[in-house]
Amino acid sequence: MEENKKILILCGGKFAFKTLQLLAHEKFLYAIGIGKGSEMIVDALEREAEDNNMAFQSFPNKKSMSEMKKWIYSIQPDYIFSISFPFLLSEEVLSYGHEKFINFHPGPLPEYRGVMPIFEVLKNQESQTAICAHFMNDHFDKGNIIFNDPVVIDEGDTYGKLTVKLSKRMSHVVLNVANMIQFGSKIPSAIQDESVAYYYEKPQFSDTYINWKKMNASEIVSLVNACNPWNIGADASLMGEQVKIIRATVHSVSHYNTAVGTIIEINEDSINVACLDNEQIAIEIMSTDEGIMTIKHWNIKENLIGKIFN
Incomplete structure (x- = not known):
């Protein structure tokens, strides 16, 4: 039987935990990188990685990102998945492989680019949101779209409730993409429509x-x-x-x-x-x-x- 693809997950914290658990269970998870994580979360992920013989690296700030290329080349993952990773990946890092980097954005693209789409879709009274899988480039949320997976927003959903709902759905969306790269020869994608694109900055007071x-x-x-x-x-x-x-x-x-x-x-x-x-x-x-x-x-x-x- 063919071995599963080795997937490195770059994440920003506990939003990705259910995905990490599911990919580990399905034997896809190969390494974990975390950016800006709290000390408690970093320690927990590091212990988990060590217990399961996985590579682990913390990127606490932008300066530490200078080590990413070296680390990725040293561990040689087949694909790099990003889930709420806080830092932009440079062209130098992305040169590791064409269409090897896939981001999972917790909002529909290209309409809801930005760091907090969950806040924006609720504020704008949308009836649904999405998890968007897209290839990464050296601009936030602008790479070619693989698909938008719709998620219904229920009446009374708060930021917290919707975050939990998206975290659960995220694990299955990511597993679907992992299976796509495992069994497919090429992942189809489409250029984003810039005429409907909007980037939301982090909310201010x-x-x-x-x-x-x-x-x-x-x-x-x-x-x-x-x-x-x-x-x-x-x-x-x-x-x-x-x-x-x-x-x-x-x-x-x-x-x-x-x-x-x-x-x-x-x-x-x-x-x-x-x-x-x-x-x-x-x-x-x-x-x-x-x-x-x-x-x-x-x-x-x-x-x-x-x-x-x-």
């Missing part, structure tokens, strides 16, 4: 801040979900205090043209706030200077009805 005067209720809830848990929640200001809204839902009651951002009602489970288009949101969990808590446990020291978020 302005991207996570609720604009009450421009965002309707569903847009605010989508932003809240997109910020949970990586940013703790969506940013807002109430009575001069910076707060983060962690969980909110659209409240299907009109507010009769109250000024947007105004607190209309406080009940046991939520703070109801006026939004654009005569809509409301019900805020259920917030983070304040007092900590993260449900509204039921939030120490409301004064009557906030009529106060305005901005």
